[in-house]
Amino acid sequence: xxxxxxxxxxxxxxxxxxxxxxxxxxxxxxxxxxxxxxxxxxxxxxxxxxxxxxxxxxxxxxxxxxxxxxxxxxxxxxxxxxxxxxxxxxxxxxxxxxxxxxxxxxxxxxxxxxxxxxxxxxxxxxxxxxxxxxxxxxxxxxxxxxxxxxxxxxxxxxxxxxxxxxxxxxxxxxxxxxxxxxxxxxxxxxxxxxxxxxxxxxxxxxxxxxxxxxxxxxxxxxxxxxxxxxxxxxxxxxxxxxxxxxxxxxxxxxxxxxxxxxxxxxxxxxxxxxxxxxxxxxxxxxxxxxxxxxxxxxxxxxxxxxxxxxxxxxxxxxxxxxxxxxxxxxxxxxxxxxxxxxxxxxxxxxxxxxxxxxxxxxxxxxxxxxxxxxxx
Numbered sequence: 001x002x003x004x005x006x007x008x009x010x011x012x013x014x015x016x017x018x019x020x021x022x023x024x025x026x027x028x029x030x031x032x033x034x035x036x037x038x039x040x041x042x043x044x045x046x047x048x049x050x051x052x053x054x055x056x057x058x059x060x061x062x063x064x065x066x067x068x069x070x071x072x073x074x075x076x077x078x079x080x081x082x083x084x085x086x087x088x089x090x091x092x093x094x095x096x097x098x099x100x101x102x103x104x105x106x107x108x109x110x111x112x113x114x115x116x117x118x119x120x121x122x123x124x125x126x127x128x129x130x131x132x133x134x135x136x137x138x139x140x141x142x143x144x145x146x147x148x149x150x151x152x153x154x155x156x157x158x159x160x161x162x163x164x165x166x167x168x169x170x171x172x173x174x175x176x177x178x179x180x181x182x183x184x185x186x187x188x189x190x191x192x193x194x195x196x197x198x199x200x201x202x203x204x205x206x207x208x209x210x211x212x213x214x215x216x217x218x219x220x221x222x223x224x225x226x227x228x229x230x231x232x233x234x235x236x237x238x239x240x241x242x243x244x245x246x247x248x249x250x251x252x253x254x255x256x257x258x259x260x261x262x263x264x265x266x267x268x269x270x271x272x273x274x275x276x277x278x279x280x281x282x283x284x285x286x287x288x289x290x291x292x293x294x295x296x297x298x299x300x301x302x303x304x305x306x307x308x309x310x311x312x313x314x315x316x317x318x319x320x321x322x323x324x325x326x327x328x329x330x331x332x333x334x335x336x337x338x339x340x341x342x343x344x345x346x347x348x349x350x351x352x353x354x355x356x357x358x359x360x361x362x363x364x365x366x367x368x369x370x371x372x373x374x375x376x
């Protein structure tokens with residue numbers, strides 16, 4: 001089957017990013033294979049479930065098989081609630097949706113080493129059972145098995161929605177982790193994770209302010225960048241690695257930050273200011289190195305709503321324009337969820353979903369496993 005043979009129907013994408021700040025749900029239609037957002041919402045995590053997710057994602061020592069299994073099912077049930085909430089809000093029957101594409105919640109992502117793996121939780125059978133809709137999940141492992149990073153998986157959708165002939169562009173996703181997609185003037189697509197974005201900022205803000213995120217970058221704005229700490233953080237080997245590369249919360253977390261002895265002597269606001277600058281500098285250096293001819297940087301993800309972060313990026317990347325994808329009619333908050341709806345469609349049609357030039361896989365692969373809804 002090809003994309004042209006696909007009968008009409010909606011797809012629904014679900015994802016919770018590395019910040020675990022909510023489940024993004026997107027209802028997507030397709031016009032000649034190009035995704036069109038029809039409706040979206042962010043479904044909040046219950047506080048206790050989010051705490052369990054973050055604890056297991058960051059505690060590298062503790063592992064309880066019962067807790068792991070229960071968390072997998074609990075996440076799956078909550079993803080199902082997100083899907084059903086979107087359908088209710090949109091006034092769409094479950095029967096109108098051909099499949100749900102669920103990224104799940106990443107617990108570990110270790111695509112390097114002698115036994116590479118990636119692990120996302122959110123039992124897809126629970127989603128299929130509760131929603132009565134077929135579910136495609138476990139998108140990353142086929143790419144990892146083929147020698148790839150399993151991430152990022154969004155560049156193909158970035159190219160469809162935001163590419164422009166004769167112009168080099170960068171799409172910058174500022175989630176818990178930052179990643180860039182380079183859309184070359186020649187139509188070539190590249191991309192990789194540059195390092196932390198909101199994940200460390202959110203974690204530090206929660207610890208010292210009791211707030212889930214740094215609204216408008218005000219906490220960072222009240223402090224000063226510490227050059228010694230910034231240099232120490234930028235010296236991490238990850239930033240010097242050549243792509244393809246990807247990372248996650250299991251690498252860039254508070255314990256990683258606290259390995260630097262000078263943190264304890266600094267005011268919390270100064271650490272926050274330094275973490276914001278770490279995101280800016282690592283992103284800007286990646287763009288300068290891998291997309292020096294970029295005419296503009298199109299930003300999506302939660303970081304697009306942080307004016308201090310966006311302002312510093314604009315300063316560091318001038319004269320390149322730094323603008324929200326909303327300027328081009330693409331909702332910056334639901335681009336990832338839209339992409340997983342597209343990936344679900346690719347799997348249903350038996351079409352590849354990865355870009356080997358981005359992930360480093362040996363070739364194109366059909367991504368994800370299909371979990372059928374009950375037919376009784």
